Amino acid sequence: MSFKTIVAILQSEQDAGRVLDCAIPLATGLQSHLVGIHAESVPVPYTSATGFPDTEFLQVSAEMNKERAEKLQALFLKRVEGSGLSFEWRSLETFSGDSGLSGISTVRAADLVVAAQSESGGDGNADVGSLVYDAGRPVLVVPHAGPVVTTFKTVLLAWNGTREAARAAFDALPFILAADKTEVFVVDPPDNQDDDGTAGSEIAAALARHGANVSVAVRKADGASVEDVIQSRMTETGADLLVLGAYSHSWLRRLLFGGVTQSVLRSGTVAAFLSR
Template structure:
């Protein structure tokens, strides 16, 4: 399915530039409608020492929110001016002020969502994990540092045969069919499979029928975490896009141990395409 509607999540000035650096070229490439979304929190009423609402505080909060939203809208307008693209800006005011969570109604009607990777300890960071979990649409997570790549010539699919992995692989087809090479990575394949790569042969064949150039790699973790194996393989192969089925383990395991999805959302070195 071609990508015709892209939603760009702009939470703050820090990540807006990188999100637009990614979403604008993609909108041009696919001739897609681009929607910029930003949310501000509704001012929380505080009471003064006398017990009355602190109207001055409310006004200051409202003014700050309006100023921040205006700056992001201005950046979106400036970056897109003269582009010839089909564009739309949506400024929201919600209780959370989280642009990712507040944008759910918008992203569920999109073909692709582009959001910035959260930084450890960063303030005013959007909850991209909740976005990926609840959106029902693929989310392209842009790393918070490093070179910005949107051509995605070499793609790595982390394949474990799960429903989420299958969803991600086929959601990413618009990128996969244009890539020079897509590699299916299988970590610790079952021992009873002849030659190990059989674990990914069926999905590789299916993607190949769409015209993709696909290979399969089976590796042993050797006791290393799945996150480390994937990141090491990304570095070794020079892949510029990771395709991952998000949250394919139980909520209890994710809560206690974290997982590959959480690692990618916080510290992935390349762009990550996630679906569930």
């Protein structure tokens, strides 16, 4: 298995460069077909003081949208033309203007989606959380700061025994096999871990059969949040990729307490591979 179709979500000029810094080397190394997607929102008419639609506003909005879309298309083409890559560009116009969600039919036909981490309070961010939830395909989230890494040497697989974690582990297999080492990391395993395999030994053995270099580590949270424990372990191991089963808890728990997925999407410091 390999990632033969990669979709790059280019929502704004601020995130496009980092997304392409990740997607293009990946597509080149894997000899993948690269699809760039950008969406603009349909201008919403405002009523003037006389009660008629503000046509001037609509025209200005449409021109600004067109200019932004053309800039991102030009950036994409400049980066990929002459690279030898198989590629295509898709420019969309929808009511949401969200490049990931607007291009969901293309996303669902991809092996891997590359999107930028949403900056807290940033304008024009794609809704990466909804993209991860709805895509049905793995999403590689590029952090908004720090170096962009595309050759992952140390992978941390956050394992809690859920279907989402299992999906992420096997979706990420190309990266896991290419890495020097992968650690299956378990936080607060249940008392019956020997029966249900959530301590990580079974998934580690399964990955090892594919040829991965895998180890297992188990930690108690001891009152700390799971996301903080994972982040600390990322620092300890020097991991450059976090593999995570996204949204593995109920919506009510996420609403009340947040979750690891939201923390990664908001403030993760390394690339994160999310699947569900």
